[in-house]
Amino acid sequence: MTVNVAVLPETTPLIDEAIRSAGATQVALSDARALIWTGSNQSGFPDQLPETLEWVQLKSAGVQPWITSGTVDLSRRWTSAVGAYSEDVAEHALALLLGSLRQLTVHARAKTWLKSETWNTVRSLRGRTVAIIGAGSIGRAVIPALSTLGASVIAVNRSGRPVEGASRTVAADGLESALLDADDAILAGSSTEDTHRLIGAEQLRALGSHSDGRTPGVLINVARGDLLDTDALIEALRSGTIAGAGLDVFDPEPLEDGNPLWDLDTVLLTPHIANPKHSMEQSFARLVAENLRRFTADEELQALIDLDRGY
Amino acid sequence: MTVNVAVLPETTPLIDEAIRSAGATQVALSDARALIWTGSNQSGFPDQLPETLEWVQLKSAGVQPWITSGTVDLSRRWTSAVGAYSEDVAEHALALLLGSLRQLTVHARAKTWLKSETWNTVRSLRGRTVAIIGAGSIGRAVIPALSTLGASVIAVNRSGRPVEGASRTVAADGLESALLDADDAILAGSSTEDTHRLIGAEQLRALGSHSDGRTPGVLINVARGDLLDTDALIEALRSGTIAGAGLDVFDPEPLEDGNPLWDLDTVLLTPHIANPKHSMEQSFARLVAENLRRFTADEELQALIDLDRGY
Numbered sequence: 001m002t003v004n005v006a007v008l009p010e011t012t013p014l015i016d017e018a019i020r021s022a023g024a025t026q027v028a029l030s031d032a033r034a035l036i037w038t039g040s041n042q043s044g045f046p047d048q049l050p051e052t053l054e055w056v057q058l059k060s061a062g063v064q065p066w067i068t069s070g071t072v073d074l075s076r077r078w079t080s081a082v083g084a085y086s087e088d089v090a091e092h093a094l095a096l097l098l099g100s101l102r103q104l105t106v107h108a109r110a111k112t113w114l115k116s117e118t119w120n121t122v123r124s125l126r127g128r129t130v131a132i133i134g135a136g137s138i139g140r141a142v143i144p145a146l147s148t149l150g151a152s153v154i155a156v157n158r159s160g161r162p163v164e165g166a167s168r169t170v171a172a173d174g175l176e177s178a179l180l181d182a183d184d185a186i187l188a189g190s191s192t193e194d195t196h197r198l199i200g201a202e203q204l205r206a207l208g209s210h211s212d213g214r215t216p217g218v219l220i221n222v223a224r225g226d227l228l229d230t231d232a233l234i235e236a237l238r239s240g241t242i243a244g245a246g247l248d249v250f251d252p253e254p255l256e257d258g259n260p261l262w263d264l265d266t267v268l269l270t271p272h273i274a275n276p277k278h279s280m281e282q283s284f285a286r287l288v289a290e291n292l293r294r295f296t297a298d299e300e301l302q303a304l305i306d307l308d309r310g311y
Numbered sequence: 312m313t314v315n316v317a318v319l320p321e322t323t324p325l326i327d328e329a330i331r332s333a334g335a336t337q338v339a340l341s342d343a344r345a346l347i348w349t350g351s352n353q354s355g356f357p358d359q360l361p362e363t364l365e366w367v368q369l370k371s372a373g374v375q376p377w378i379t380s381g382t383v384d385l386s387r388r389w390t391s392a393v394g395a396y397s398e399d400v401a402e403h404a405l406a407l408l409l410g411s412l413r414q415l416t417v418h419a420r421a422k423t424w425l426k427s428e429t430w431n432t433v434r435s436l437r438g439r440t441v442a443i444i445g446a447g448s449i450g451r452a453v454i455p456a457l458s459t460l461g462a463s464v465i466a467v468n469r470s471g472r473p474v475e476g477a478s479r480t481v482a483a484d485g486l487e488s489a490l491l492d493a494d495d496a497i498l499a500g501s502s503t504e505d506t507h508r509l510i511g512a513e514q515l516r517a518l519g520s521h522s523d524g525r526t527p528g529v530l531i532n533v534a535r536g537d538l539l540d541t542d543a544l545i546e547a548l549r550s551g552t553i554a555g556a557g558l559d560v561f562d563p564e565p566l567e568d569g570n571p572l573w574d575l576d577t578v579l580l581t582p583h584i585a586n587p588k589h590s591m592e593q594s595f596a597r598l599v600a601e602n603l604r605r606f607t608a609d610e611e612l613q614a615l616i617d618l619d620r621g622y
Contacts, residue, residue: 087437087461088437091409091437091460092435094409095406095409095412095413098405098409098410099406099410101406102581102584102587104406104410104419104579104581107579107581107582108415108416108419108420108579109419110573110582111568111573113565113566113568113582114582115565115582115583115584118582118584119582119583119587120587120588122587122589123587123589123590124398124399124587124590125402126398126399126402127593144459145459145460148455148456149402149456254424254426257422257423257424262421262423263422268415268418268419269418270415270418270429271418271421271426271429271430272426272430273413273430276434278433278434278435279434279438282438
């Protein structure tokens with residue numbers, strides 16, 4: 001039996017194909033059992049949903065605003081895109097890490113041959129130890145590439161339950177020891193009350209301090225801007241406490257013109273593009289196809305939102 | 312029995328440790344059976360070597376100048392460092408590839424938030440097809456990371472003999488078909504008469520042309536500058552025939568001030584630092600330790616230079 005599905009505010013060829021591939025039929029909202037919301041936020045979302053609507057698929061991985069506004073209700077199932085974009089964000093973390101170690105900001109701004117200045121200061125990732133702070137779907141997705149490139153991983157998560165591929169996993173209270181032991185760190189955790197400004201001056205000092213003479217490493221943030229105290233970061237970069245930072249997220253965001261981060265040669269920054277539009281459309285269409293298949297087969301949906309858990 | 316080994320023009324703590332670990336003894340050149348040459352070129356190399364010297368270990372991966380000058384003789388064994396630095400160079404190729412796809416030059420030069428300009432044009436590597444032109448030790452070393460990141464590989468080598476990890480290997484005469492099928496290309500081959508300006512206007516057109524509507528990809532060069540026709544590259548970048556280039560090597564080198572490559576936002580360039588000094592010292596010390604072990608045990612040395620083959 002074909003499932004009637006509505007797509008709002010507008011469909012795309014990829015979503016049309018996902019619906020076709022799942023054997024579903026596109027209809028108006030009033031006739032639909034499922035709604036695929038292709039908007040990136042709540043703007044234009046229907047004030048009232050038909051009582052017969054059983055399931056809403058959202059496009060965002062972070063749905064806190066949808067929950068806070070009361071839009072996500074208990075009358076039907078709601079699914080997010082949590083996990084669907086993790087591999088692309090993990091890939092960006094790797095790009096920023098390699099790019100920071102190889103001083104791509106200095107090189108991209110240079111107008112002359114700087115080999116004698118930088119050959120001695122650039123670093124390979126191979127042989128380094130990387131702390132992954134918050135080993136959720138993004139953090140776990142970056143581990144295979146780090147391992148393939150010969151780096152080892154210390155994972156930090158809430159429980160301390162061992163993370164596959166990490167040489168060591170520590171619980172949140174082991175953060176400082178992880179930073180002391182690691183060369184570099186990747187912030188990959190979600191933003192909650194517990195993690196607000198998790199990384200401040202003290203943690204940056206731990207990351208940059210090595211009793212065995214290793215030079216300070218770099219900090220990467222692809223998670224949320226507010227995991228990091230921006231002023232403390234700028235101070236740590238200026239003083240050389242850490243060697244560099246690769247940042248895709250900021251607090252507040254967008255990063256305002258004139259912020260010192262724009263000018264520091266030790267900062268490699270991108271404007272929240274870790275999950276490129278092109279890949280996002282493809283990944284979202286794959287999730288829609290899979291969840292439509294599950295909905296049709298009466299299986300549990302992927303990325304079901306749990307109001308108590310908050311995502 | 313301990314092997315007497317000389318180190319010239321000067322030793323380092325890492326080389327001292329390699330010699331100790333192999334159970335060898337450091338002596339003056341006149342008393343030595345083996346010479347470790349730690350210089351990056353022939354400057355200061357002894358005019359005459361003792362007849363009793365059985366083996367010379369050089370630090371360079373490319374030893375053409377040593378052969379051309381007649382320094383490498385048939386009176387003893389000579390070894391190069393070919394292969395010893397491949398993993399670091401392969402890592403740099405990956406950094407340039409990810410960095411080009413994610414437009415790090417545009418972002419490193421920006422002083423304002425460009426998300427609306429670049430979110431739609433940056434690309435993930437995942438799902439792309441990468442042609443590796445010249446699948447020697449560097450080319451083969453980049454394949455595992457590409458695979459881990461979800462890209463597939465078309466390898467191009469002289470023989471067409473299948474390369475491990477590549478979805479397809481083609482011989483040199485299949486270069487154009489490989490470029491047509493691939494999204495992006497990495498030049499990783501050695502510089503010989505056959506490969507001089509292997510990539511010109513025609514090959515760049517093939518790389519940028521996709522009958523199925525894919526957008527043009529990027530070209531990476533970590534091998535030798537003269538594999539590529541620089542003028543044709545600049546023209547292909549200006550016309551949008553290809554989307555970008557990541558370059559660590561140039562022809563001539565160093566790249567001269569004022570060359571248009573310094574100014575193009577679609578170019579990510581580094582000044583021949585793919586093999587960072589820090590890693591090179593470590594990798595060379597590992598090679599020295601291994602070859603001293605083999606020399607002592609009368610086993611075949613790694614990276615033995617073959618004058619007929621030319622490396």
